[in-house]
Amino acid sequence: MAWKNEIGLKNKKWTKEEFFAARKEVLGRWPTGKEIEDLDAAVAFQKGLADEKVYAKAMAKAKKEDRVLIEIGVGVADIDKQIAHMKALEEAGADSFLIQADTYTRRAMYKEAQAGRDGSLTDGKSRLNGFPHVTYGTKACRKISDAINRPIRCVGAADQMPQLSAEIGFASGFTCNSAYDLHSLAQHCKDYPLDKQIQNAQYLNWLAGYYTAHGAPIELNLYGGVHGWSPPSTMSAMVVLHGILLAEQGGKHVSAGSGMMCNVLQDAARLRVDSELLQEYWKRYGYNDMVLSSMTWPWMGDWPKDVFQNAGLTALSVVTAVLGGANWIYVKSTMEAGSVPNEQANIAGLNVAKQVIRTMGSQKLHDHKEFLVEKEMMKKEARAIIERTIELGDGDVAIGVVKAVEQGVIDVPFSPWIGFKGEVVPVRDSTGALRYLKTANLPFDKEIIEWNREKIAEREKRQNRKADLEMIIADMTERSMPIVPKKRSASR
Amino acid sequence: MASKTVVTGVIGADGHIVGNWVLRQVLQQEGFKVVSLGASVSQRDLINAAVETKADAILVSSIYGQGAIDCDGFRAKCDEAGLKNIVLYVGGNLTPSDESDEVVESKFKAMGFNRVYPPQTHPADAIVDLKKDLGL
Numbered sequence: 327m328a329w330k331n332e333i334g335l336k337n338k339k340w341t342k343e344e345f346f347a348a349r350k351e352v353l354g355r356w357p358t359g360k361e362i363e364d365l366d367a368a369v370a371f372q373k374g375l376a377d378e379k380v381y382a383k384a385m386a387k388a389k390k391e392d393r394v395l396i397e398i399g400v401g402v403a404d405i406d407k408q409i410a411h412m413k414a415l416e417e418a419g420a421d422s423f424l425i426q427a428d429t430y431t432r433r434a435m436y437k438e439a440q441a442g443r444d445g446s447l448t449d450g451k452s453r454l455n456g457f458p459h460v461t462y463g464t465k466a467c468r469k470i471s472d473a474i475n476r477p478i479r480c481v482g483a484a485d486q487m488p489q490l491s492a493e494i495g496f497a498s499g500f501t502c503n504s505a506y507d508l509h510s511l512a513q514h515c516k517d518y519p520l521d522k523q524i525q526n527a528q529y530l531n532w533l534a535g536y537y538t539a540h541g542a543p544i545e546l547n548l549y550g551g552v553h554g555w556s557p558p559s560t561m562s563a564m565v566v567l568h569g570i571l572l573a574e575q576g577g578k579h580v581s582a583g584s585g586m587m588c589n590v591l592q593d594a595a596r597l598r599v600d601s602e603l604l605q606e607y608w609k610r611y612g613y614n615d616m617v618l619s620s621m622t623w624p625w626m627g628d629w630p631k632d633v634f635q636n637a638g639l640t641a642l643s644v645v646t647a648v649l650g651g652a653n654w655i656y657v658k659s660t661m662e663a664g665s666v667p668n669e670q671a672n673i674a675g676l677n678v679a680k681q682v683i684r685t686m687g688s689q690k691l692h693d694h695k696e697f698l699v700e701k702e703m704m705k706k707e708a709r710a711i712i713e714r715t716i717e718l719g720d721g722d723v724a725i726g727v728v729k730a731v732e733q734g735v736i737d738v739p740f741s742p743w744i745g746f747k748g749e750v751v752p753v754r755d756s757t758g759a760l761r762y763l764k765t766a767n768l769p770f771d772k773e774i775i776e777w778n779r780e781k782i783a784e785r786e787k788r789q790n791r792k793a794d795l796e797m798i799i800a801d802m803t804e805r806s807m808p809i810v811p812k813k814r815s816a817s818r
Numbered sequence: 819m820a821s822k823t824v825v826t827g828v829i830g831a832d833g834h835i836v837g838n839w840v841l842r843q844v845l846q847q848e849g850f851k852v853v854s855l856g857a858s859v860s861q862r863d864l865i866n867a868a869v870e871t872k873a874d875a876i877l878v879s880s881i882y883g884q885g886a887i888d889c890d891g892f893r894a895k896c897d898e899a900g901l902k903n904i905v906l907y908v909g910g911n912l913t914p915s916d917e918s919d920e921v922v923e924s925k926f927k928a929m930g931f932n933r934v935y936p937p938q939t940h941p942a943d944a945i946v947d948l949k950k951d952l953g954l
Contacts, residue, residue, distance in 0.1 A: 455883035514833035516858035742833040742857030
């Protein structure tokens with residue numbers, strides 16, 4: 327399916343008039359929007375937060391002290407249980423929090439979110455897979471930022487139409503939000519139009535820029551890692567392109583985020599590639615004074631049910647993030663395979679991460695030969711996609727991204743979003759690094775295509791099998807199985 | 819043997835597609851005709867596809883934990899649409915809390931699903947059951 331730019335989308339900073347006209351409609355999407363009509367009052371509230379509650383400030387302090395922060399996610403329907411869970415984690419040493427909004431809230435399905443919240447309170451058990459902050463509204467949600475002495479990120483922008491979610495989040499004292507547009511469609515959406523989603527992200531980034539310009543810095547998380555099969559250079563290109571769009575709207579504090587694919591060298595290289603390319607392109611486009619940090623999100627594929635196998639994956643993610651130079655790391659619980667985490671499972675994940683960080687100290691990858699090759703090739707691949715996208719838009723990245731998706735220049739495999747061509751096929755090489763088996767319309771030259779082929783051929787030779795669908799399926803299903811496979815059985 | 823038709827999809831507001839993609843590949847390898855609706859699929863979409871294609875089974879995936887909300891009333895709607903006794907399977911992370919596989923299974927069987935699969939079920943295992951249930 328081809329997606330056109332049907333709304334005259336451009337990469338141009340919104341005027342104050344354009345923003346406030348759009349804001350009227352945004353706040354009308356759910357009754358709780360009425361609580362925050364006065365934007366300057368909301369900004370003043372954020373400005374009054376103690377430094378320890380502000381992501382950008384906590385990040386600056388941590389960098390000065392050479393510390394790596396650990397962020398933990400909590401999301402349940404009952405606000406009192408949400409606060410109690412976060413309090414327990416704060417006492418256990420969590421450095422910052424992600425409030426995981428439920429999927430209905432993230433999809434702007436506020437009626438369903440309200441019904442889920444109300445039903446959960448009646449049942450005494452959460453029916454939702456996250457915290458419905460738009461349902462609760464700002465007055466109630468400020469109880470959270472009052473109670474918790476750590477910075478809070480709210481993932482309400484994870485899917486489509488993030489504007490009201492971000493407005494309520496920021497006004498509630500949550501000082502970080504996700505800032506991605508195409509990525510959010512790639513990860514969780516079905517058929518929401520790309521041009522409208524980029525426009526939605528422009529609103530969010532302008533809002534963050536407004537807060538920031540008025541003394542309340544908002545940290546924007548630019549994340550690339552759709553699932554466990556996201557080719558790193560495609561993700562990197564998307565992060566950089568989003569970074570240009572974000573900066574145009576006034577966003578200043580950025581945490582570039584990468585999802586772990588579980589090859590240490592490739593994942594560590596990704597952290598450096600994103601940072602280096604973002605700084606290069608921001609300079610090229612004249613966006614100065616950007617404050618850049620980097621973060622990681624753990625493995626986004628299948629997780630083992632066994633808590634110790636789970637801990638092994640968490641430890642690997644944290645080792646990789648430290649080696650790559652991440653400033654903060656999101657850590658999953660030991661219940662990741664099954665359900666929304668409880669306190670004990672989150673504390674277990676936190677302890678695994680903290681032990682790794684304590685033990686590793688300041689170890690980082692620098693001049694490791696294969697690491698440098700990985701970095702160089704990933705940059706070549708990402709640049710090819712970025713440059714072709716810029717060319718398609720005649721220098722306008724917003725126009726370019728829509729055309730690039732239409733032509734398969736940006737193509738994310740295994741995405742639920744029907745806007746991609748879906749012709750790129752990734753496969754792991756013998757070290758577990760993700761390579762391109764089919765490059766389809768990606769604008770790669772012969773050197774890049776050959777390099778990927780050689781890496782895949784090494785695995786074929788070593789394992790005496792063809793890189794095909796069977797290999798991909800086996801890789802997708804075997805990683806999380808018990809160490810000693812149980813006898814296969816049907817359902818009871 | 820005429821091949822049997824199976825409708826698959828990830829139900830509700832759920833966008834997690836990778837497991838569903840694997841399921842489709844393995845079903846096709848085993849000779850099933852697969853009508854794959856992708857992610858974020860409503861009960862109505864699944865039913866309409868099953869009616870149009872005279873499907874023999876509907877395999878529902880749910881990963882994000884809100885499956886109990888999304889599957890509520892599904893069997894009754896299938897009956898209303900003339901799909902009485904169609905084989906219904908559901909699999910994935912079906913509830914947001916840490917309930918045992920047994921509790922989850924009985925919850926979803928009470929909703930009218932023939933079989934209920936926990937996380938980490940290999941598609942091949944479900945297909946063994948499917949062949950049995952469809953008389954293959």
